[in-house]
Amino acid sequence: MNGSSTALFTDQYELTMLAAAxxxxxxxxxxxxxxxxxxxxxxxxxxxxAGVERVLDAIDNFRFGDDELATVSKFLDPDTVSWLAxxxxxxxxxxxxxxxLYFPGSPVLTVSGTFGECVLLExxxxxxxxxDSAIASxxxxxxxxxxxxxxxxxxxxxxxxxxxxxxARAAYIAGFTATSNVEAARRHGVPRAGTSxxxxxxxxxxxxxxxxxxxxxxxxxxxxxxxTLLVDTYDIxxxxxxxxxxxxxDLNAVRIDSGDLGVLARQVRDQLxxxxxxxxKIVVSGDLDEYSIAALRAEPVDAYGVGTSxxxxxxxxxxxxxxxxxxxxxxxxxxxxxxxxxxxGAKAVVRxxxxxxxxxxxxxxxxxxxxxxxxxxxxxTQDLVHxxxxxxxxxxxxxxxxxxxxxxxxxxxxxxxxxxxxxxxxTRFIDEEAHP
Amino acid sequence: MNGSSTALFTDQYELTMLAAAxxxxxxxxxxxxxxxxxxxxxxxxxxxxAGVERVLDAIDNFRFGDDELATVSKFLDPDTVSWLAxxxxxxxxxxxxxxxLYFPGSPVLTVSGTFGECVLLExxxxxxxxxDSAIASxxxxxxxxxxxxxxxxxxxxxxxxxxxxxxARAAYIAGFTATSNVEAARRHGVPRAGTSxxxxxxxxxxxxxxxxxxxxxxxxxxxxxxxTLLVDTYDIxxxxxxxxxxxxxDLNAVRIDSGDLGVLARQVRDQLxxxxxxxxKIVVSGDLDEYSIAALRAEPVDAYGVGTSxxxxxxxxxxxxxxxxxxxxxxxxxxxxxxxxxxxGAKAVVRxxxxxxxxxxxxxxxxxxxxxxxxxxxxxTQDLVHxxxxxxxxxxxxxxxxxxxxxxxxxxxxxxxxxxxxxxxxTRFIDEEAHP
Numbered sequence: 001m002n003g004s005s006t007a008l009f010t011d012q013y014e015l016t017m018l019a020a021a022x023x024x025x026x027x028x029x030x031x032x033x034x035x036x037x038x039x040x041x042x043x044x045x046x047x048x049x050a051g052v053e054r055v056l057d058a059i060d061n062f063r064f065g066d067d068e069l070a071t072v073s074k075f076l077d078p079d080t081v082s083w084l085a086x087x088x089x090x091x092x093x094x095x096x097x098x099x100x101l102y103f104p105g106s107p108v109l110t111v112s113g114t115f116g117e118c119v120l121l122e123x124x125x126x127x128x129x130x131x132d133s134a135i136a137s138x139x140x141x142x143x144x145x146x147x148x149x150x151x152x153x154x155x156x157x158x159x160x161x162x163x164x165x166x167x168a169r170a171a172y173i174a175g176f177t178a179t180s181n182v183e184a185a186r187r188h189g190v191p192r193a194g195t196s197x198x199x200x201x202x203x204x205x206x207x208x209x210x211x212x213x214x215x216x217x218x219x220x221x222x223x224x225x226x227x228t229l230l231v232d233t234y235d236i237x238x239x240x241x242x243x244x245x246x247x248x249x250d251l252n253a254v255r256i257d258s259g260d261l262g263v264l265a266r267q268v269r270d271q272l273x274x275x276x277x278x279x280x281k282i283v284v285s286g287d288l289d290e291y292s293i294a295a296l297r298a299e300p301v302d303a304y305g306v307g308t309s310x311x312x313x314x315x316x317x318x319x320x321x322x323x324x325x326x327x328x329x330x331x332x333x334x335x336x337x338x339x340x341x342x343x344x345g346a347k348a349v350v351r352x353x354x355x356x357x358x359x360x361x362x363x364x365x366x367x368x369x370x371x372x373x374x375x376x377x378x379x380x381t382q383d384l385v386h387x388x389x390x391x392x393x394x395x396x397x398x399x400x401x402x403x404x405x406x407x408x409x410x411x412x413x414x415x416x417x418x419x420x421x422x423x424x425x426x427t428r429f430i431d432e433e434a435h436p
Numbered sequence: 437m438n439g440s441s442t443a444l445f446t447d448q449y450e451l452t453m454l455a456a457a458x459x460x461x462x463x464x465x466x467x468x469x470x471x472x473x474x475x476x477x478x479x480x481x482x483x484x485x486a487g488v489e490r491v492l493d494a495i496d497n498f499r500f501g502d503d504e505l506a507t508v509s510k511f512l513d514p515d516t517v518s519w520l521a522x523x524x525x526x527x528x529x530x531x532x533x534x535x536x537l538y539f540p541g542s543p544v545l546t547v548s549g550t551f552g553e554c555v556l557l558e559x560x561x562x563x564x565x566x567x568d569s570a571i572a573s574x575x576x577x578x579x580x581x582x583x584x585x586x587x588x589x590x591x592x593x594x595x596x597x598x599x600x601x602x603x604a605r606a607a608y609i610a611g612f613t614a615t616s617n618v619e620a621a622r623r624h625g626v627p628r629a630g631t632s633x634x635x636x637x638x639x640x641x642x643x644x645x646x647x648x649x650x651x652x653x654x655x656x657x658x659x660x661x662x663x664t665l666l667v668d669t670y671d672i673x674x675x676x677x678x679x680x681x682x683x684x685x686d687l688n689a690v691r692i693d694s695g696d697l698g699v700l701a702r703q704v705r706d707q708l709x710x711x712x713x714x715x716x717k718i719v720v721s722g723d724l725d726e727y728s729i730a731a732l733r734a735e736p737v738d739a740y741g742v743g744t745s746x747x748x749x750x751x752x753x754x755x756x757x758x759x760x761x762x763x764x765x766x767x768x769x770x771x772x773x774x775x776x777x778x779x780x781g782a783k784a785v786v787r788x789x790x791x792x793x794x795x796x797x798x799x800x801x802x803x804x805x806x807x808x809x810x811x812x813x814x815x816x817t818q819d820l821v822h823x824x825x826x827x828x829x830x831x832x833x834x835x836x837x838x839x840x841x842x843x844x845x846x847x848x849x850x851x852x853x854x855x856x857x858x859x860x861x862x863t864r865f866i867d868e869e870a871h872p
Contacts, residue, residue: 008619009597011590012630015618020632020658024650026639033635058597071622077658115639122633123617126593127600154447157562158754160599161445161494164563181559182451183444186507194448196456197558199469199761202769203462203551210769214460222456222513234772308754317748318594325635333638333646336670 006058007068007087009124015072018116019080027116032327032346035095035109035129037102041137041316043420046411048140048404049108050170051132052098053394056384058124059089089117093385094348094367098395099136099173099403100380101411103362105427107347107381108133108321110367115328122323130321131163132170134313138290139174140404141314142306144416145294150303152193154180154285155311167311173400176310177303188397195223198257201233210234216246228253228283231268240268244275253281253302261286262299269300289314290418343429350377351425359410365430372430442494443504443523445560451508454552455516463552468763468782471531471545471565473538477573477752479856482847484576484840485544486606487568488534489830492820494560495525525553529821530784530803534831535572535609535839536816537847539798541863543783543817544569544757546803551764558759566757567599568606570749574726575610576840577750578742580852581730586739588629590616590721591747603747609836612746613739624833631659634693637669646670652682664689664719667704676704680711689717689738697722698735705736725750726854779865786813787861795846801866808866 021027040047064072064084073081091113102108108129111118142151153171156164156179168184178193179185185192196219204215216229225247231239231254243254254272256264261284272280284296285305293304325333332344346367353359353376362380365372371379383391395403408416415424457463476483500508500520509517527549538544544565547554578587589607592600592615604620614629615621621628632655640651652665661683667675667690679690690708692700697720708716720732721741729740761769768780782803789795789812798816801808807815819827831839844852851860 006597008622009592009600010618011592011616012618012621012628013616013632014630016630016659016663017632017636020636020654021639023658024654026654029639031639067622071618075628115635119635122635123593123600124597127595127597130594131596131599156445156447157559157759158566158756159563160567160596160602161442161560161563162598163567163596164445164559166596180447180449182446182448182507185448186444186503192448192511194450194452196449196453198771199551199555199558200453200456202761202771203457203465203467203764205764205767205769207767218456218460218462222459223452227452308756312753317753318744320594320744323593325638328639328641331641331643333641335634335638 003057003061005063005065005068006061006124007064008071009058009127010120011123012075014120014122015076015080017119019076021115022080022083027114029115029329030112031115031118031325032110032112033118033122033323034107034326034347035111035125035321035323036105036107037319037321039104040423041320044137044316045415045417045421045424047102047133047319048136048174048407049096049100049102049129049133050098050136050173050400051128051166052095052109052384054128054132054166055109055125056093056390056394058128059121062089062121062124063087083116087117087120088388089113089121090388091117091385092383092387094381094383096380097382097400097403099400099407101407103423103425103427105364105429106362107349107364110346112346126321126323130319132166133319133321134317135167135170135311136174136404137319138314138316139171139176139310140408141290141418142293142310143175144408145290145418146304147297149301151176152178152180152303152305153310154194154305155307156181158308159311164311169397171310172397173404175401175405190397195219195228196230198230198233201230212239212242213246216242220247225250226252228255230255230257232256232258236264236268237271240271241275244272244277244280249275249277249280251277251280253283255283255285255305257286261301262296265296265299265301294418348381350374351380352377353410357410358412359425361425362427363430364427439493439497441499441501441504442497442560443500444507445494445563446556447559448511450556450558451512451516453555455512457551458516458519463550465551465765466548467551467554467761468546468548469554469558469759470543470762470783471547471561471757471759472541472543473755473757475540476859477756480573480752481851481853481857481860483538483569483755484572484610484843485532485536485538485565485569486534486572486609486836487564487602488531488545488820490564490568490602491545491561492529492826492830494564495557498525498557498560499523519552523553523556524824525549525557526824527553527821528823530817530819532816533818533836533839535836535843537843539859539861539863541800541865542798543785543800546782548782562757562759566755568602569755569757570753571603571606571747572610572840573755574750574752575607575612575746576844577726577854578729578746579611580844581726581854582740583733585737587612588614588616588739588741589746590630590741591743592617594744595747600747605833607746608833609840611837611841626833631655631664632666634666634669637666648675648678649682652678656683661686662688664691666691666693668692668694672700672704673707676707677711680708680713680716685711685713685716687713687716689719691719691721691741693722697737698732701732701735701737730854784817786810787816788813789846793846794848795861797861798863799866800863
């Protein structure tokens with residue numbers, strides 16, 4: 001246990017189910033739970049799994065100390081409380097690596113052990129994977145829309161303070177270049193960015209009125225010409241003129257945060273070039289999402305600052321994955337209530353591809369069978385935890401980022417379209433095909 | 437300082453601005469920043485301020501210890517780092533109480549002090565207030581749609597694990613009855629709820645197949661007839677029959693989590709009544725939002741379990757408030773770039789009302805003037821912090837909840853409509869009227 005306890009990031013019903021199952025003996029049954037999404041958010045063509053490493057850390061820290069036991073003893077019997085005092089996950093977890101793509105029905109994580117030890121993890125597992133995957137999935141669309149241009153995540157102020165840190169991490173996995181969030185830099189090693197806001201220009205107001213030149217001079221004196229000057233506090237043309245007058249033509253960048261960004265980027269590019277600042281970059285920000293990023297493709301923009309849309313999942317703030325019991329003592333189990341059917345049994349996945357590497361299907365098969373013998377099939381399901389211990393060292397942030405980039409490179413071209421559509425590849429359940 | 441440091445929940449640019457402002461001497465200028473929303477989320481008629489108490493706690497814990505200083509010294513000069521080592525907010529904060537309603541332009545918080553001490557707080561203040569207010573604003577619409585019926589927040593799994601705790605708190609302020617989140621109960625005292633999931637029924641599967649009766653019997657034995665039995669794992673009619681057969685007619689409640697909830701609620705109510713379980717309540721859950729809650733008004737539903745929509749703000753996952761510098765050394769300052777104008781100067785608010793108590797306008801005036809002399813004007817702006825110290829004891833969760841309920845009771849009837857519309861009352865800036 002390397003962090004504070006995650007044991008109370010739990011819905012009460014997991015604990016009351018545990019109490020009843022301990023009392024009737026079923027808590028000890030060997031059980032398998034599966035994390036999957038019934039569908040992708042409306043019109044999305046793929047999803048990106050993020051949060052797996054945070055999930056595994058949270059499970060390591062899922063322990064009941066004195067504080068946690070005092071809380072649960074308010075509504076649980078003493079036998080259950082003493083069972084919780086010794087809690088430590090000792091089961092197995094397999095699933096998708098951090099940064100892997102997923103599709104409807106993909107068994108993203110499979111958690112096996114006793115019912116008691118697995119049922120408790122539902123909420124914390126889903127909270128992490130639903131949040132982080134929602135952000136990574138939206139961010140990846142922005143990355144593909146930006147076509148190699150720099151993307152800076154600056155949405156911390158638009159989401160919960162801790163969610164902001166996880167969002168910065170997920171956006172980096174998706175391919176963002178940097179974050180404004182200092183804690184994400186410290187905790188996860190995400191590259192940092194950020195120079196100044198309108199407040200700094202406004203601060204340089206005196207009895208004679210606004211003094212943009214004084215603000216720019218101060219910023220250049222403190223941080224050198226490698227900084228970015230924000231030129232739209234007052235008049236943009238004057239702002240650009242002041243910026244180059246103060247910093248000279250070696251100024252790294254100017255930022256435009258309002259107005260018609262495409263029109264302004266062209267005007268500012270012309271002006272910068274006329275002033276000899278041909279290498280000075282243009283950063284744009286202000287309510288950008290994947291669509292406006294794509295719409296700016298033809299404009300002379302070097303970098304995008306993206307806030308609200310990335311940290312709120314651009315219309316899909318949760319990945320909507322569920323954690324469902326699929327097998328008990330080797331017997332597949334499945335809910336039969338309307339519209340929420342689940343497929344029983346523990347599962348594993350290969351992703352098939354053409355010889356070119358372009359993927360063709362997500363093939364889901366019974367975990368107790370051998371992988372199907374398909375050409376170019378890549379095994380997606382990895383052993384992550386065995387007997388409560390990690391089977392390998394954690395996937396680093398850079399590896400996760402490479403996983404996402406590699407996954408995107410294998411999608412058929414229509415899978416990268418921003419418009420609403422079907423999932424980029426079909427999901428096939430091998431059992432269904434064998435027994436139609 | 438009662439918690440862990442919040443100092444790195446900060447965008448890097450706040451720190452680089454500080455460094456430049458310390459170097460040129462402007463960091464010491466007396467400054468006022470204002471937190472406000474330019475507009476409400478699309479079609480909303482009011483907003484609910486939540487997170488104020490969390491903001492004040494976060495400011496108390498905004499301190500740079502060794503870890504934080506090591507991080508910022510990677511990109512800041514030694515003078516700035518040593519200034520941060522002594523950081524402690526010593527300014528003033530005024531604003532809206534936890535649970536108060538707000539409208540476009542309402543100066544929700546006003547933070548005054550030196551530029552250096554105030555500029556650093558932008559991100560952490562906005563993260564908290566934007567998240568918590570987004571949840572409270574959405575939740576309040578559900579509360580008014582539920583018209584007194586019980587609402588249980590059960591969305592933890594659909595949002596970041598820490599955001600879930602704050603969301604449970606915000607939903608309770610809005611008028612929700614309880615939360616499934618155990619940590620929210622521990623940390624904030626929100627009432628808890630939760631009994632069982634489909635997994636518990638599925639667990640009771642043996643060689644002979646599903647055994648719903650065994651699952652219900654186990655739950656009743658462990659928790660008594662005061663529990664809620666989930667009746668839709670297999671066939672709902674059989675589920676209800678099994679529930680009453682096992683628990684008897686004194687069963688507290690059954691839950692339906694799928695299907696056409698209105699139709700099913702009527703069928704289940706008839707069936708329960710026929711079985712003599714006339715006092716057994718019906719809880720419904722499954723993708724509910726304010727619109728589906730309202731649509732179920734005529735049905736025999738006793739309680740709603742609400743998940744995704746409440747924790748994601750029901751289409752508006754952030755309140756979109758900003759933190760803007762409005763005054764420096766007594767001089768009002770304002771950005772003039774297109775579409776993002778701000779109004780300079782420190783402000784305060786009264787809300788005017790008819791003799792009936794129904795509110796008529798949000799009246800914003802200069803904080804340096806006396807409150808306008810309007811009939812039934814209630815002073816909204818409160819002194820919260822003076823010289824870095826709280827001016828009063830924290831607003832309790834119950835008081836915040838009463839603030840929201842009291843606010844809703846004063847809205848004109850059209851302000852409570854769920855449909856898209858204009859803000860329930862207009863925002864008037866007194867300066868504008870005096871100097872048109």
